[in-house]
Amino acid sequence: MDFVSVLSAQGGSGDDPFTxxxxxxxxxxxxxxxxxxxxxxxxxxxxxxxxxxxxxxDLTPNGVTTTPATLEGDTFTITLPGTNGNIADVTDGxxxxxxxxxxxxxxxxxxIIHVLDAVLLPNTMN
Numbered sequence: 001m002d003f004v005s006v007l008s009a010q011g012g013s014g015d016d017p018f019t020x021x022x023x024x025x026x027x028x029x030x031x032x033x034x035x036x037x038x039x040x041x042x043x044x045x046x047x048x049x050x051x052x053x054x055x056x057x058d059l060t061p062n063g064v065t066t067t068p069a070t071l072e073g074d075t076f077t078i079t080l081p082g083t084n085g086n087i088a089d090v091t092d093g094x095x096x097x098x099x100x101x102x103x104x105x106x107x108x109x110x111x112i113i114h115v116l117d118a119v120l121l122p123n124t125m126n
Contacts (some may be wrong), residue, residue, distance in 0.1 A: 017053035018111035023074040023119045024102070027042050030117055043123070045072035046093055046122040056104040061087065074122045 035043060048071045059065045064104040065078045074093030078101070086100030096118075103115040 016051045016110070018048040019052050019054040020099075020111060021047045021049075021069045021116050021120060022113050023047070023116045027116060027118045042072045042122050043119065045102070046074060046076075046120050047072045047116075053111060054089070056114070072122045076120060086117070090116065090118075090120065091125040094121040095123075096121055 020082070034102070038084040042119065049068050050071055053067050054067070059078055059080055061080055067075050067078065067082075069075055072093070076093050076116070077091045078087045080087075082100055084100065086102065087104055088101040090099040090101060091097050092099060099116060099118040100121065101114050102117050106115070
């Protein structure tokens with residue numbers, strides 16, 4: 001399953017929900033280098049969880065939630081409460097910290113979107 005088919009889901013009428021952790025434009029601009037297509041696909045897939053509509057209320061309060069596997073295959077963790085003004089803190093599949101969730105629960109027809117202040121990177125060792 002690829003992220004285009006998950007997100008398009010026949011114009012938003014698909015049966016399976018999804019969750020997208022969407023970086024802001026500033027988050028993509030802050031990448032130290034622009035990834036090539038071979039690297040970009042797994043990075044984008046690391047932001048999408050298919051068959052799960054994960055709302056902020058589904059996260060472990062005052063603790064750590066590990067997500068289901070992303071389309072790329074890794075998981076990442078979400079820690080509540082967040083620090084430095086973040087709603088929650090995220091550690092991506094590569095182990096990078098300092099990633100914040102800025103907005104939650106933007107409901108789409110067949111999924112939900114949460115906004116990140118940084119791009120999530122997958123574990124390149126698997």
